[in-house]
Amino acid sequence: xxxxxxYVVARDPxxxxxxxVTEVWETSEAHRASLTLPAVKEAIAQGRPLIAGFEKIAExxxxxxxxx
Numbered sequence: 001x002x003x004x005x006x007y008v009v010a011r012d013p014x015x016x017x018x019x020x021v022t023e024v025w026e027t028s029e030a031h032r033a034s035l036t037l038p039a040v041k042e043a044i045a046q047g048r049p050l051i052a053g054f055e056k057i058a059e060x061x062x063x064x065x066x067x068x
Contacts, residue, residue: 001037003030006067017052024062 005024012018025031034040 001034001040003027004034 003026005026006022007024008020008022010020010022012020023031025034035044
């Protein structure tokens with residue numbers, strides 16, 4: 001998607017019921033714009049029943065690393 005630099009879904013080896021989603025976007029505006037796309041809205045609608053809740057949400061500012 002435009003502006004998405006990385007999108008990773010990972011399992012938690014210590015908790016079979018937990019997953020982590022890590023996203024890196026060029027700007028917060030690019031992320032917000034992605035949420036208006038029909039394909040993203042459909043994916044969210046399909047995934048919502050699988051989500052019991054969000055225990056932690058952290059917004060960070062990457063400063064470097066491989067792939068960025």
